[in-house]
Amino acid sequence: MSDYEVLELPNVLLQRGGVLPMAGLAYKTLGTLNPARDNAVLVPTWYTGTHRDIETFMIGEGRALDPRKYFIVMANLLGNGFSSSPSNSPPPNERGRFPKVTIHDNVRLQQILLSQKLGIARIRLVTGWSMGACQTFEWAAQFPDMVRAACPIAGSARTASYNKVFLLALQRALELDPVFANGFYDHPPLNGLKAFAAIYAGWGTSEPFYRTEVYQAFGARDYQEHVAYFWEPFFVRCDANNLLSQLWTWLHGDISNNPVYAGDFEAALGAIKARTIVVPVDNDRYFPPADSEFEGRHIPGAECRVISSIWGHMAPMNPRDIPAIDGVLNELLAD
């Protein structure tokens, strides 16, 4: 038995061109929608993440996102292997032929799920980590009247150039593996995925994380074991085409790159009506806190609350940083 459901939508035209003849949006719900229909919380997935990862890391009894209190909808990113992806699409969209999808496309499908399938007119809170935060910003800007509160955690409303350089390096390394074969590989391009993992290892946490040898908490004795034990398993389990599909989505994230805002980034931020707290991490290397502060200043009534953690971008995975994050979520969930 599957632990998730799939909303299927025929003939989905994508924002940048291309068509999904049958788009699948995989999701899972926890908890119960109350009679007032005002306790829904939407949590989209992060890069490589799935509804199962959200359940593991962000949700639980006693946590801010408590399924005893809230109707929690976890939506899988297109390209993550559960929603429509290179790995699960039939020809002519399979593998290296999967079309380019944007954050905007993702949110548009999620909006159909919530409004037409689940009967939710207003979401109490949209929150997500990393690419989940990118989707959170997109939600608040595209459907300002549907989002009561928003909490983007360690993500951005528009992918920064510095972030893009990181993504370019990842893409070039993975595609360099001759086994990758333009996406039509017979077995996983392991060496490419290991190079990918090594690049990621230098961005996923922070300089003090290595200097103070926090990786020992995972049983690694040195940086090499940390890469081998933590980062390589993290990525070698992933389908290479799925990684590159989501990477493209991330690379092109920009809440203003659509006809409504026509590239006016400040106008898109200014249109947000949700009570918003932007939560960056001071040591985040690829979602620069300086950008979060800019977002916080341009979203009406918003705040920017910086989490201080040497786990950098990975702070939401660190038990010690969770109370600070849950504190913000509780504040936004309160009446």
Added chain:
Amino acid sequence: MSDYEVLELPNVLLQRGGVLPMAGLAYKTLGTLNPARDNAVLVPTWYTGTHRDIETFMIGEGRALDPRKYFIVMANLLGNGFSSSPSNSPPPNERGRFPKVTIHDNVRLQQILLSQKLGIARIRLVTGWSMGACQTFEWAAQFPDMVRAACPIAGSARTASYNKVFLLALQRALELDPVFANGFYDHPPLNGLKAFAAIYAGWGTSEPFYRTEVYQAFGARDYQEHVAYFWEPFFVRCDANNLLSQLWTWLHGDISNNPVYAGDFEAALGAIKARTIVVPVDNDRYFPPADSEFEGRHIPGAECRVISSIWGHMAPMNPRDIPAIDGVLNELLAD
């Protein structure tokens, strides 16, 4: 006519094993050694750098390193293509078969050059940028009585784990290119070198460098042009084996990893007698300033002077940051 000389030394046993049947140390001198023989300045090269780069970026009339006043010795790193390197060594040490050389090996050869060939018993100043700084630390720790003053700029006495993760990523990406062929390529592994360049682009400067679009100073309109115009030419001109040889040298930098100090890093720093000013850059991503401050505290009488620059590691290439660096050098050169 060659613009440099080569000191040839037969049967050089290397620190980690391996032999160079005829080691070549390429160097160039500028200026004149005074009768007191106390105006010699040694400047070793950085990663990919040559004596020509040092001459371009660090030396000049009116600069701190003024050849009208000082006898300047520029020493090329083993592996840089001028000193013994994969690209210029005969069998059985050619290309992918070149042995591993350490910072220690480099400094040992340079010491022979200075004491036996050039007749210099005491060096007024050793200074270098990046891997040149690593050699500066090594000089001061291995030959404390020969070094009057030392100025390591944006480098370290022991390569940090975080720095090593960066180097691991570079190595994996380059070796992934099937054209590389374990170092016995028929033509340059261009795609591997371009992946290398893209990785480097995320570390060579800083987040604010990209955020404030400093790359426009080089005529690049966006991050992609910056990578294509600046970082790709920087690396595609390099021999891939030479890059990997110098990378190994950098990866294993540690002034205490030798019989004299037997891994006692603080003892090695404590043995330094040179008047030392350690000069990190606040936004340097791979030579963490926190490590420079540690070094500054453990070298007797030393100071750590942090340069503030969004050029990060590349600050010494930025005309605006040169006065601060030359100021420190002038201070150390004064009587």
